[in-house]
Amino acid sequence: MKELIKKLTTTPSPSGREEKIKQTILEELQGYIDGYKIDKLGNLIVWKKGKKEGKILLDAHMDEIGVLATYIDDKGFIRIEPIGGVSPYNLLGSSILFPEIEGFVGVEGETSEEMAKNIKNLDFDKIFVDIGANSKEEAESLVPPGTFGVYSSSFRDLGNRVVSKAMDDRVGCAIIIEVFRRSTPIYDLYGSFSVQEEVGLVGASVVAFDIQPDVAIAVDVTAHSDTPKGLKRISLELGKGPAIKIKDSASISDRRIVEKLRCLAEKNQIPYQIEILLRGGTNAAVLQRTRAGIIAGTLSIPTRYVHSPHEMIDIRDVENAVRLFKIFVESEDSIKL
Amino acid sequence: MLLKELSNLCGVSGFEQEIRNFIKEKIKDKVDDIKEDKLGNLIAFKEGKNNKKLMLTAHMDEVGFIVSNIEEDGKISIIPLGSIDPRVVLGKKVVIGEKKVPGIIGSKPVHLMTGYEGISSFENIKVDIGVSKKQEAENKVKIGDFVSFAPNAMLHKDWISGKALDDRGGCSILIDLIEANIEPFYNTYFTFVIQEETGLRGSGVAANQIDPDYAIVIETTTSGDNPEFPEARRSSELGKGPVITPAHRGYVNDEKLFNFAIKVAQENNIPYQIKRRTAGGTDAARIAITTGTPSLVISIPSRYIHSPMCVANLQDYQNTFKLLSIIITKEVN
Numbered sequence: 001m002k003e004l005i006k007k008l009t010t011t012p013s014p015s016g017r018e019e020k021i022k023q024t025i026l027e028e029l030q031g032y033i034d035g036y037k038i039d040k041l042g043n044l045i046v047w048k049k050g051k052k053e054g055k056i057l058l059d060a061h062m063d064e065i066g067v068l069a070t071y072i073d074d075k076g077f078i079r080i081e082p083i084g085g086v087s088p089y090n091l092l093g094s095s096i097l098f099p100e101i102e103g104f105v106g107v108e109g110e111t112s113e114e115m116a117k118n119i120k121n122l123d124f125d126k127i128f129v130d131i132g133a134n135s136k137e138e139a140e141s142l143v144p145p146g147t148f149g150v151y152s153s154s155f156r157d158l159g160n161r162v163v164s165k166a167m168d169d170r171v172g173c174a175i176i177i178e179v180f181r182r183s184t185p186i187y188d189l190y191g192s193f194s195v196q197e198e199v200g201l202v203g204a205s206v207v208a209f210d211i212q213p214d215v216a217i218a219v220d221v222t223a224h225s226d227t228p229k230g231l232k233r234i235s236l237e238l239g240k241g242p243a244i245k246i247k248d249s250a251s252i253s254d255r256r257i258v259e260k261l262r263c264l265a266e267k268n269q270i271p272y273q274i275e276i277l278l279r280g281g282t283n284a285a286v287l288q289r290t291r292a293g294i295i296a297g298t299l300s301i302p303t304r305y306v307h308s309p310h311e312m313i314d315i316r317d318v319e320n321a322v323r324l325f326k327i328f329v330e331s332e333d334s335i336k337l
Numbered sequence: 338m339l340l341k342e343l344s345n346l347c348g349v350s351g352f353e354q355e356i357r358n359f360i361k362e363k364i365k366d367k368v369d370d371i372k373e374d375k376l377g378n379l380i381a382f383k384e385g386k387n388n389k390k391l392m393l394t395a396h397m398d399e400v401g402f403i404v405s406n407i408e409e410d411g412k413i414s415i416i417p418l419g420s421i422d423p424r425v426v427l428g429k430k431v432v433i434g435e436k437k438v439p440g441i442i443g444s445k446p447v448h449l450m451t452g453y454e455g456i457s458s459f460e461n462i463k464v465d466i467g468v469s470k471k472q473e474a475e476n477k478v479k480i481g482d483f484v485s486f487a488p489n490a491m492l493h494k495d496w497i498s499g500k501a502l503d504d505r506g507g508c509s510i511l512i513d514l515i516e517a518n519i520e521p522f523y524n525t526y527f528t529f530v531i532q533e534e535t536g537l538r539g540s541g542v543a544a545n546q547i548d549p550d551y552a553i554v555i556e557t558t559t560s561g562d563n564p565e566f567p568e569a570r571r572s573s574e575l576g577k578g579p580v581i582t583p584a585h586r587g588y589v590n591d592e593k594l595f596n597f598a599i600k601v602a603q604e605n606n607i608p609y610q611i612k613r614r615t616a617g618g619t620d621a622a623r624i625a626i627t628t629g630t631p632s633l634v635i636s637i638p639s640r641y642i643h644s645p646m647c648v649a650n651l652q653d654y655q656n657t658f659k660l661l662s663i664i665i666t667k668e669v670n
Contacts, residue, residue: 016589040550041629068584070613071569079569081615083584125570145611146583146595200587200622206629286626 001318002162004028004177006155008170012097014066015083015196017148018042021062025173025193032180033191039210043203044193048180054187054335057213058179058325059204059283060172060220061197064165065307066150067096069129069143076133078103078143081124084198088122090151090308096129097152100142103129153309160239160314167311169197171301171318172219178322185329187214197283201250204283208290214335215295217257218284219321221311222248222275222300234276236302239314241271242321245298250281251288253297256337261299261324264331270324271316275300295337299324339363340509340654344499345488347432349401350418350535352483353377356397360508360529364515368527378543379529383521391523391665392549392630393514394540394620395507395556396533399500400643402459402484404433411474412463413440415484419534423459425644430489431464434482440466486645495651502647504533506637507555510658514665521665523551533620540620541627549630551594551669554621555661557649558582558612558636571613573638575650578608579657582634584615587622591631597669598633598660607660610638635661 007028013021022044026036029046036046044062065084072078080096082088091105108126109115118126129149133139143149151165164170176191183189190211194203197220208216222243225231236243244261245253265272275298288296299321304312328334348356357379365371370382379397400419407413413433427444443465445454464484468474490499499505511527526547530539544552558580561572573580581598582590602609612634621632637657639649 016584017592019592039629040631041625043629068615070583070611073569079613081584081613083589083615125567145613146581146599148583196589199584199589200626202588202622202626205626210629 001174001178002157002315004174005162005171008173009164009166010155012150013063014148014150015063015198018062018195022193025062025177028177029180039206041203041206042195043207045207045211046180046191048185048189050185050187050189052187055190055211055213056185056187056329056334057190057192057208057211057216058176059192059194059207059216059218059287060176061169061203061283062173062193063196063198064150064168065198066148069098069147069149070145072136072139072145074136076131076135076139078129078131078139080129083148085307087307088124088127091127092119094309095152096149098143098147098149101131102152103131103149106130151309160316161312162315163310163312165309165311167303167313168221168306171221171313175219175318175321175325179325179329182322183326183329186332187335189329194283201283201286205286208287208294212291213294215257215337216287217296218282218287218298220282220298220300221303221306222277223280223306224302224304227304234278236273236275238302238304238312239316240273242317242324243273243275243300243302245275245277245300248277248281249279250285253284254295256295257297260334260337261328264327265324268327270320272324273302338509338654339512340497340502340505341490341492341499343505343509344490344501347437347483347485348397348399348501349483349485350398350532353397353531356508357529360512363512367515367518374542374546376539376542377531378539380543380546381515381527383525383527385521385523385525387523387668389523389550390526390547391521392526392528392544392547392552392624393511394528394530394552394554395511396504396539396620397508397529398532398534399503400534401486404478404480404482404484406480407471407474407478408463409471411468411470412465413474413478415459415462415464417459419643421643423462426462429645430487431484432487433466433478433484438466438477439487440464489646496648497651498646498648500645500647502639502649503557503642506557506639506649506654510555510661513658514662517662519662519666522668525665530620537618537620537623541623544624544628544630548628552621552624552630552632553594554619554632554634556619556634556636557639557642557647559617559642560638560640562640573610573612575638575640576652577610578653579660580610580612580636580638582612582636585622585634586616586618588618588625588632590621590633594631594633594669598635598664601663601667602660605663607656609660
């Protein structure tokens with residue numbers, strides 16, 4: 001599982017540029033699916049036939065947040081814009097991986113006073129990326145404006161905890177891949193690895209319309225409350241199990257999915273947590289509102305430092321999410337909620 | 338080019354009939370089919386060599402206001418339709434309703450100010466139509482009438498200015514593409530949509546009827562090449578050609594279309610620029626999430642958009658037209 005997560009998180013594929021991760025996921029699913037298709041927006045949809053009529057959809061987004069090179073000055077310094085929720089603060093002292101070269105983030109300013117002022121009010125106007133180029137022409141040949149980049153950060157194994165960029169939402173992709181590998185679904189099982197979630201739930205907006213599933217569950221990362229002076233009004237800890245989402249700011253999970261997952265987890269002694277997220281949303285929001293409405297919910301992996309280059313999860317939560325989904329897709333009444 | 342005429346018509350979001358009628362009259366005999374849908378989008382069709390469908394979209398509406406109340410002293414209260422900076426409207430001429438009743442957006446004279454007082458909202462702004470009683474005002478305008486910036490377009494050498502270049506520029510280019518009688522590669526839908534400025538409300542419905550394989554949105558976009566902005570942070574610049582958008586709010590533009598547009602520009606020596614800001618969305622985002630259509634935005638750069646006076650460069654207009662006139666004859670690859 002760690003190897004799979006490592007492979008997925010280190011594959012650079014920001015929103016709108018998901019080609020590489022799509023190929024990686026397809027390779028990992030070789031031999032475990034009955035078919036796949038890529039729709040017009042680039043969503044990868046895979047399936048495995050069941051014995052009975054009915055469709056379950058598990059969705060994870062395959063894009064990650066990133067940056068877009070927009071302008072190169074005469075000395076070859078690159079200006080960037082965020083793609084998805086990248087905070088300029090997370091870029092301080094950090095580096096960016098462009099397809100051809102790595103770049104290092106600098107802040108404008110002459111005196112330490114000016115630097116401190118810029119850092120205090122940091123925005124994308126005050127930072128630039130240095131790829132070590134000596135001229136505009138050199139920089140343009142490596143990173144022409146319109147080039148996308150991602151955080152440059154390696155995968156680290158701390159035992160139960162693992163850290164990487166793009167856990168959001170490659171960990172969801174890993175879970176779905178493992179569910180396909182390990183389960184014999186009763187009903188047709190669909191997996192969607194959707195594009196451009198980070199810029200506005202774009203890919204998933206059209207996926208459920210196409211598949212028309214009976215039940216759809218998004219698998220994504222969520223917040224945590226177990227770091228110093230962290231979120232105080234919610235309860236989400238790493239290692240205490242996958243989180244069954246009740247609500248976030250974009251959707252309220254269908255009650256029937258919440259109860260079904262909770263019931264299966266308890267019956268099979270799989271640890272789980274209940275998630276009530278104050279801010280943020282998942283693809284469940286758009287899956288739910290497709291056609292005449294779809295029974296939809298989210299299963300989440302508690303994650304520290306979301307949208308930073310170092311997103312930390314607990315591998316046991318991932319294993320337990322796979323166990324729970326395996327039981328779910330192998331259960332007779334999974335679509336008769 | 339009908340941009341000057343188009344800019345002088347009034348088509349505030351939700352009140353696009355004048356624009357729609359004008360465009361329909363100009364193009365109806367030059368396309369294979371034309372229809373107006375229930376929301377008021379105008380969809381014209383030209384057959385291509387290939388059965389795949391290309392949707393070209395420009396929005397007919399412009400930012401403006403609606404009459405929300407008529408006060409006892411005959412002054413008119415207004416609510417903006419679309420995003421408008423209240424600071425840029427003070428003292429400007431408007432026309433109200435189908436009868437185009439002229440009015441002036443009131444402002445405080447500098448003599449009564451201490452320093453430059455800012456105003457924070459449209460609550461403090463009233464339109465003066467030259468009456469002093471509610472009754473008199475009610476004879477001229479009614480609640481619910483549109484309020485449009487007054488027609489003011491000017492052409493001067495390579496420059497054009499006007500209240501509604503956003504997005505009559507796109508409308509004008511679509512009309513020019515039809516007028517030029519180019520045989521398109523794909524079955525092509527020239528789509529003039531409503532209510533973009535109030536939240537991309539027309540284009541999704543239009544896309545649902547067409548179910549296009551590709552969509553190109555032709556916009557008039559922020560340049561931001563004002564002297565006070567550093568060059569690096571300008572969104573685009575006048576005189577540097579059509580603006581091709583890599584990503585904006587709610588949608589990363591389709592990679593294949595993006596690269597294709599750049600390739601066509603390079604091969605034909607058409608100047609172009611990559612948009613440097615990702616703020617602000619267009620109908621491309623709506624079309625993508627509605628029919629899952631790969632979409633791209635190509636724009637004419639313009640200064641001071643969403644104000645009573647936008648400024649654009651006609652070379653940019655011509656180059657945007659030229660780029661699109663070649664794109665529509667080609668297979669996307």
